[in-house]
């Protein structure tokens with residue numbers, strides 16, 4: 109596999125093939141990943157081996173956290189993080205309705221209730237004032253989501269948590285590389301923050317996740333619960349608490365270590381693609397682009413999601429793009445309006461108007477490090493023409 113298979117050379121040159129389907133996402137994988145995985149296979153130690161701790165150490169250092177726990181997915185990390193901060197049956201967890209469904213589901217795994225509050229219309233993150241209004245005597249934790257890689261207003265959530273005696277778990281699954289307004293990297297504030305490594309993420313291990321955190325006792329608990337409830341000094345088949353199989357294999361961790369080494373370059377490439385889209389799409393009437401970095405917050409570029417002008421038929425836009433070989437996706441639907449959440453909790457349209465308006469109009473465009481100039485231009489021109497006709 110050429111190291112630049114989907115990386116640097118393509119970005120530099122772009123692609124002039126107009127018949128090629130442009131996918132929504134594509135990971136950057138090369139020689140380093142191949143070598144890392146083969147080394148693990150040859151070692152014979154495919155799980156519970158030395159790469160797990162090595163990946164945790166390097167990842168923690170990367171986000172400035174004292175500790176990190178590698179887990180099998182972002183969802184698993186959210187579940188264990190909520191348990192670790194004490195969320196249990198009957199508790200409420202205040203969170204954003206504009207997220208991937210896993211952030212709300214994780215509370216349900218513990219028979220707690222996800223309580224939604226509306227989002228900020230600019231950042232699209234949970235609005236701290238709306239979150240404060242949703243806190244009740246049963247609220248145990250706040251679960252802000254750094255949606256589309258843009259940092260949630262952590263100082264405001266930390267003040268609220270302090271005032272009301274609440275825990276915080278950050279859903280940072282989309283936000284590797286993001287920086288908070290005060291200069292701390294997302295994931296480095298001490299309370300548990302959860303990252304995801306699915307194949308479309310800034311860093312991928314195929315499937316996987318990481319919880320970063322400050323408290324060593326919490327690290328011990330998560331390490332044990334991801335491994336069927338076994339304490340570090342216990343032997344095989346000895347378990348002193350309820351646990352799960354949420355382990356991340358050494359194969360995945362080796363991939364993660366190799367990906368960490370190229371993370372800065374991949375993030376820079378994502379930033380360049382975002383710049384190409386911003387230059388090409390600015391000024392289209394009614395089209396809203398991802399908010400620019402503000403007040404010291406820096407986005408960790410994950411997806412490029414636009415809000416289509418009001419009144420434009422989104423399904424038709426998706427069809428026009430698809431006919432031109434360009435993948436796109438309505439992203440994200442509002443969680444509270446999904447059938448399961450409607451039926452279970454009686455949610456209805458109109459509860460969170462900002463989120464619902466965004467969810468109705470949002471469209472993710474192809475976005476990955478090696479996208480390149482000519483592909484970005486194809487996307488821009490096709491979308492522009494589709495919107496002019498709409």
Ligand SMILES: Cc1ncc(COP(=O)(O)O)c(C=O)c1O
Pocket residue numbers: 181182183184207208210211253279281282304305306316317
């Ligand atoms: C905001 C958010 N939360 C949670 C998750 C869950 O991560 P995973 O798919 O690794 O379980 C994702 C992943 O797509 C996500 O985007």
